[in-house]
Amino acid sequence: MKNLVKFSVLSLLVVFLFASCAKQPTQEIDAAKAAIDAVVKAGGNIYAQEELKQLNDDYNAAMEEVNAQSKKLFKKYGNAREMLAKVETDAEAVLTLIPERKEQAKNEAIQAMDEAKAAFDEAKTLLSKAPVGKGTRADIEALKSDLAGIETLLTEAQAAFDSEDYLSARDKAASIKEKAAAVSEQVQAAIAKVRR
Amino acid sequence: MRQNVLLTALMLFCQVSLILLTQSCQAPPAPSEVNQAFKQEQDLWRAGASIYAPDDYENYCQLLAKTRKHYEKEELKIGFFRDYDQVKENFSQVLEEGNRINKLIEDQKASASGEIISWKRELYSKYQTLETLSFEIGQRTNSRELLVQADIIFREVDRLLSQAKYQEARARLDFASSLINRAENILYRQLKRYMSWEEISRWRKMAEQAVKKSKASNRPVIIVSKLEKKLIVYKAGVPIKTYQISLGFRGLSAKLYNGDEATPEGEYKVIKKLSQSKFKRALLINYPNEEDRIKFNEARKRGYIAPSAKIGGQIEIHGGGKDGLTNGCIALDDKEMEELFRLIPVGTPVTIVGTTDQNNKIITVLKREER
Numbered sequence: 120m121k122n123l124v125k126f127s128v129l130s131l132l133v134v135f136l137f138a139s140c141a142k143q144p145t146q147e148i149d150a151a152k153a154a155i156d157a158v159v160k161a162g163g164n165i166y167a168q169e170e171l172k173q174l175n176d177d178y179n180a181a182m183e184e185v186n187a188q189s190k191k192l193f194k195k196y197g198n199a200r201e202m203l204a205k206v207e208t209d210a211e212a213v214l215t216l217i218p219e220r221k222e223q224a225k226n227e228a229i230q231a232m233d234e235a236k237a238a239f240d241e242a243k244t245l246l247s248k249a250p251v252g253k254g255t256r257a258d259i260e261a262l263k264s265d266l267a268g269i270e271t272l273l274t275e276a277q278a279a280f281d282s283e284d285y286l287s288a289r290d291k292a293a294s295i296k297e298k299a300a301a302v303s304e305q306v307q308a309a310i311a312k313v314r315r
Numbered sequence: 316m317r318q319n320v321l322l323t324a325l326m327l328f329c330q331v332s333l334i335l336l337t338q339s340c341q342a343p344p345a346p347s348e349v350n351q352a353f354k355q356e357q358d359l360w361r362a363g364a365s366i367y368a369p370d371d372y373e374n375y376c377q378l379l380a381k382t383r384k385h386y387e388k389e390e391l392k393i394g395f396f397r398d399y400d401q402v403k404e405n406f407s408q409v410l411e412e413g414n415r416i417n418k419l420i421e422d423q424k425a426s427a428s429g430e431i432i433s434w435k436r437e438l439y440s441k442y443q444t445l446e447t448l449s450f451e452i453g454q455r456t457n458s459r460e461l462l463v464q465a466d467i468i469f470r471e472v473d474r475l476l477s478q479a480k481y482q483e484a485r486a487r488l489d490f491a492s493s494l495i496n497r498a499e500n501i502l503y504r505q506l507k508r509y510m511s512w513e514e515i516s517r518w519r520k521m522a523e524q525a526v527k528k529s530k531a532s533n534r535p536v537i538i539v540s541k542l543e544k545k546l547i548v549y550k551a552g553v554p555i556k557t558y559q560i561s562l563g564f565r566g567l568s569a570k571l572y573n574g575d576e577a578t579p580e581g582e583y584k585v586i587k588k589l590s591q592s593k594f595k596r597a598l599l600i601n602y603p604n605e606e607d608r609i610k611f612n613e614a615r616k617r618g619y620i621a622p623s624a625k626i627g628g629q630i631e632i633h634g635g636g637k638d639g640l641t642n643g644c645i646a647l648d649d650k651e652m653e654e655l656f657r658l659i660p661v662g663t664p665v666t667i668v669g670t671t672d673q674n675n676k677i678i679t680v681l682k683r684e685e686r
Contacts (some may be wrong), residue, residue, distance in 0.1 A: 172360055183380065256640050260564070261450050261459055268463030294470035298463065 143185060144196050147203035151178055154210030163213065165286060166220040170213040177206045224285035231292035232280060238299035239269055245306045258309040265302050269295060346399050348406035349386060352379060355413040364416055366482065367423035371416045379409050427481040434488055435472055442466065442495050448680045449502060452542075454567055456505060458498040465494040502681065506567065509542055509669055509677040518668035521582065525666040526552050535663050537585075537632070539645055541567055541578060542670035542677065546632070546645065548658060556658065558651045561636070563643040567669070570602070570643055572611060572620050573627025578643050581606055583665045585632075588656065594635035595649055596656040600665050602630035632665070 155174050163171040181202035188194045246262055272295055280288035356379055364372035382405040389397050442465050449458050468491040475484035508514045522538050529536035530552030538547045541562055548556040563576040570579035579602045587599040603611065603626045611626045632645045634652035645667075647655065 169357075169361065172357075180380075183384075257561070258450075260640060264457060264459035265463040267457075268460040269467065271460070272464050272467050290471055290474045291467075294467045294474065297470050298467045302463075 142196075143189060144200045144203060147200050147207070148182070148185070151181065151203045151206040151210070154207045154214075158210050158213050158217070161214055161217045162221055162283065163217060165284070166217050166224065167213050170209075170216065174206060174210050174213060177202065177209065181206060221283075221285070224289070225283075228280055228285040228289040228292065231289045231296070232276060235273060235276065235292040235295040235299065238296045238303070239266070239273060242266060242269075242299045242303040242306060245303055245310075249306055249310050258305070262302060262306055262309070265305075269299055269302065345386075345390075346403040346406060348403055348410055352382070352406045352409045352413065355410060355417075359413055359416055359420070362417065362420050363424070363479075364420055367420045367427075368416050371412075371419060375409070375412050375416055378412060382406055382409050424479065424481065427485075428476065428479075431472070431476065431481060431484050431488065434485075435469065438465075438488065438492055438495060439469055441499075442469070442491075444680050445495065445498055445502060448676065449498070451676070452506070452567060454505065454565055456501055456565075458501040461494045461498040461501070465491040465498070468494070499681070505565075506677045506681065508569075509567070509675055510681060512673070515670060515673055515675075518580075519671045521666050521668050522671050525549070525582075525664060528664055535659055537659065537663060537665040539632075539665065539667040540670055540672075541580070541667065542675055543672065544637075546647065546655075548655070556655070558647050558655065559637045561646045562641060564640045566641070566643070569669075570607070570627070570630070571614055572624040574624075574642075576640075576642050578641075578645060578667065579603075579607060579630055580667050580669060583630075583667065585659055585661050585663045585665060588659075588661055589631070589633075590656070592631065592633055594631075594633035594644075594646065594652075596652045597631040597633035598656065598659060598663075598665075599629070599631050602628060 155171070155178060158167065158171055158174065181199055184199040184202060185196065188196050188199060243266055246259065246266065249259055272291065276288050276291035276295060279285075279291060356376070359372060359375070364375075382402075385405060386402045389399065389402055442462060445458070446462050446466075449456060449462060468487050472484045472487050472491070475481075475487065522540075525536045525538050526549050529549040533551050535555075536549045538549065539545070539560065540547070544560050544562065546558045546560045547554050562578045563570075565576040566578040568575065568577035570577040581602075581604060583600040583602060583604060585598045586601045589597040589599060608626065611620075614620045615622060615624060627643070630644055632647070632652075632655070634649040635641075635646050637646055637648050637651075
């Protein structure tokens with residue numbers, strides 16, 4: 120009887136020992152989450168969309184493993200720890216990819232913005248030098264309004280650039296450049312009217 | 316004997332173990348459907364499943380996760396005991412569901428793209444009409460500023476469509492639509508008088524009376540139609556000369572006070588012939604007349620114009636070219652002004668109206684968009 124009591128106590132101790140050893144990997148979970156957050160903060164949503172999706176999937180799989188183990192009597196979090204560690208390492212690797220991609224997008228946006236501004240300046244200069252003559256005064260007045268509209272959207276593109284939304288800034292600038300070139304053509308047509 | 320039996324049993328055990336070991340090493344390969352499904356999930360996400368078929372995609376992901384769990388469980392077994400038949404069947408179901416969602420996404424995209432393209436076409440047509448109108452009327456208005464922004468956004472939308480960014484394209488079109496509506500409202504406010512039957516009838520009556528006057532007196536009468544930008548000289552009730560003119564920066568509006576850049580409307584007469592004006596030959600008319608003064612005082616009393624505003628004057632029919640914009644006067648080409656100057660004596664009645672055309676271009680453009 121005495122032995123049976125001893126054996127039971129010993130068994131319980133072993134069970135508690137196992138249970139206490141198998142704590143949830145909270146530290147690893149936090150680290151993985153923080154690593155993914157860092158990717159998002161660095162612009163992963165724009166510049167590393169696919170990689171970020173993979174990271175989130177892997178993180179979710181790891182959390183499923185944690186949940187599955189937490190329901191068991193004998194919890195083994197080893198696999199979940201490995202999965203979470205991999206998420207953290209992968210996130211760090213993705214984080215290193217972003218600056219280069221962002222830089223490339225930034226350079227493209229800078230070029231597009233420069234081209235848009237140059238096209239706008241050209242149209243503005245052309246318009247300021249356009250001779251007011253037969254049939255042009257009203258046209259020139261209308262084209263002045265057009266330039267004011269272009270300038271408003273240039274500001275919008277600049278705002279996108281300043282908020283580091285380089286892809287959007289690039290597309291906006293390219294559209295502005297096209298319109299500014301079209302206005303220049305209209306100014307040229309107005310000038311040609313005077314010379315006729 | 317006993318030793319032999321033990322030895323045989325041991326050998327048998329070793330053989331069975333060896334067979335088991337061999338079998339576990341020669342585990343059947345995982346079905347190809349497994350990798351296909353994982354790749355399919357990535358492809359679906361890339362295609363925008365979470366946007367175009369969110370519920371179906373979520374269910375698909377849950378099904379895939381469940382199937383993967385089953386597969387992983389099977390993987391943990393010793394090769395000999397693994398059964399991939401069920402795994403294969405489960406993953407085939409996942410793939411089938413994925414294919415269905417993929418088709419759904421394609422359909423949704425085609426529909427979204429078609430919807431956006433058709434909306435853009437509709438807006439662009441409205442934009443073109445307003446743009447042409449705003450250009451033709453030659454009025455100082457910030458409607459063009461808004462229209463040019465809309466045009467840039469249309470170009471941006473084309474770019475977004477080519478990148479299959481339908482949601483962003485839709486949001487930008489929404490913005491373009493609001494710009495176009497604002498531009499239309501500005502033009503509408505400025506030009507609504509030209510769409511009013513009562514107003515047009517009143518102008519027609521004024522013009523008819525002027526013609527009658529010329530018929531009765533056998534003297535010349537001038538009728539100016541602002542929208543058509545025409546000055547017609549009638550004599551004995553018959554039009555004898557028609558000239559193309561230009562008006563003020565806001566010439567289509569009715570003049571109310573000094574500096575509003577509008578051209579007056581009403582019945583006037585030539586009060587002075589100026590052979591040496593700023594714009595060569597000029598015919599000075601008697602603006603403001605009594606009616607103008609009443610309107611001006613009323614507007615000032617009601618606070619429509621600043622208390623310091625003045626009624627203005629010095630409205631002329633002058634040379635300088637029909638090309639441009641005046642501050643409220645009516646301008647002709649010098650050569651034509653020279654001819655008109657010779658034709659018109661002091662005292663000639665001048666009737667200035669908005670339009671007499673009941674089907675004028677403003678009605679054609681703005682009436683159909685009338686709210």
